[in-house]
Amino acid sequence: MNAIQPSDEEAARLEAGRLLFAQNIVFMRGVADLDQLPPADCPEIAFAGRSNVGKSSLINALVNRKDMARASNTPGRTQELNFFDLGQRLILVDLPGYGYAAAPKSKVDAWKRLVTRYLAGRATLTRVCILIDARHGLKDVDTDTMTVLAKAAVPFQLVLTKADQLKKSALADRILEVTEAIQRRIGALPTPIVTSSQDGTGIPELRAELASLAAPKVDKI
Numbered sequence: 083m084n085a086i087q088p089s090d091e092e093a094a095r096l097e098a099g100r101l102l103f104a105q106n107i108v109f110m111r112g113v114a115d116l117d118q119l120p121p122a123d124c125p126e127i128a129f130a131g132r133s134n135v136g137k138s139s140l141i142n143a144l145v146n147r148k149d150m151a152r153a154s155n156t157p158g159r160t161q162e163l164n165f166f167d168l169g170q171r172l173i174l175v176d177l178p179g180y181g182y183a184a185a186p187k188s189k190v191d192a193w194k195r196l197v198t199r200y201l202a203g204r205a206t207l208t209r210v211c212i213l214i215d216a217r218h219g220l221k222d223v224d225t226d227t228m229t230v231l232a233k234a235a236v237p238f239q240l241v242l243t244k245a246d247q248l249k250k251s252a253l254a255d256r257i258l259e260v261t262e263a264i265q266r267r268i269g270a271l272p273t274p275i276v277t278s279s280q281d282g283t284g285i286p287e288l289r290a291e292l293a294s295l296a297a298p299k300v301d302k303i
Contacts, residue, residue: 092290099289102296105169107145112162116199120165122206125295126173130197130227131213133179136243139279140213141166141176144289161193163200172296173206180223201227202234208295209237211288216242216256216276220263232268239271240264241288246278 088096110120129137142150150166164176177200178193201210210231214220231238240260245253257274264270275291277284 095290095294096286099286099291099293102169102171102293103144103146103289105171107147107150107169107174108167109150110165110167110173112164114162114196116196116203119163119200119204120173122204124167124171124173124206124297125208126165126175126204126206127292127295128175128177128201128207128210129213130177130201130210131179131243132215132221132223135179135213135215136279137176137179137213140241140243140277140288141174143277143279143282143285144174144292161189163196168296170297171299172292175207180227198230201230201236207236209239209292211239211241211292213241213243214260214274216245216248216253219256220260228264228267228270235269237269237271239291240274241284242274242276244278244280245276245283246281 087093111118113119129141131137142148145166145168161178163178166174166176168174177197180194180197201207210227212224212227214224228238242253242256242260248256253276257276260274261272264274265272275284275288277288279285
């Protein structure tokens with residue numbers, strides 16, 4: 083059987099996403115204090131999630147780089163808000179993982195305050211991708227983040243990670259579970275995006291979604 087071909091509109095969205103994420107991406111800075119934030123002059127997409135949910139791996143997959151965002155098997159390795167400039171049209175922000183972290187409680191609490199203040203007060207924060215490990219589903223710390231975003235009026239997109247590690251039936255059950263859980267959540271986009279950084283599942287679709295939020299391309303004279 084032939085694979086189902088995307089509509090012309092969807093094909094255009096996918097191509098726009100591919101082109102944007104093929105642009106040069108540059109690490110801007112790591113931020114440990116809000117006074118260090120870069121100028122708020124470009125749309126920002128933040129990636130949030132529990133420690134070891136796969137944020138760095140997903141960012142690397144999106145930009146087709148192996149080591150742009152550092153991945154680690156040690157929970158809590160990302161200790162700052164890491165900003166990446168994508169083609170001067172979109173800023174990607176890798177947030178410290180919440181939940182368990184291999185660090186003193188005082189430092190973990192400081193990260194929490196930093197992330198919460200950033201999420202609640204950044205004018206150019208256009209969307210937050212909340213990453214959920216498909217194997218484990220939503221946890222209380224995930225819903226706590228949703229509450230912060232609802233109060234700040236920041237839309238968020240649930241992104242299921244590590245989808246390749248579930249059987250199709252279990253994955254379908256997980257998708258239904260999280261979809262139902264966010265139906266009445268303020269600011270939640272209604273449909274989760276299912277991804278795998280290992281086999282590329284959902285990466286083109288997520289690129290297309292994020293590309294729709296980027297600043298317009300400026301043609302050079």
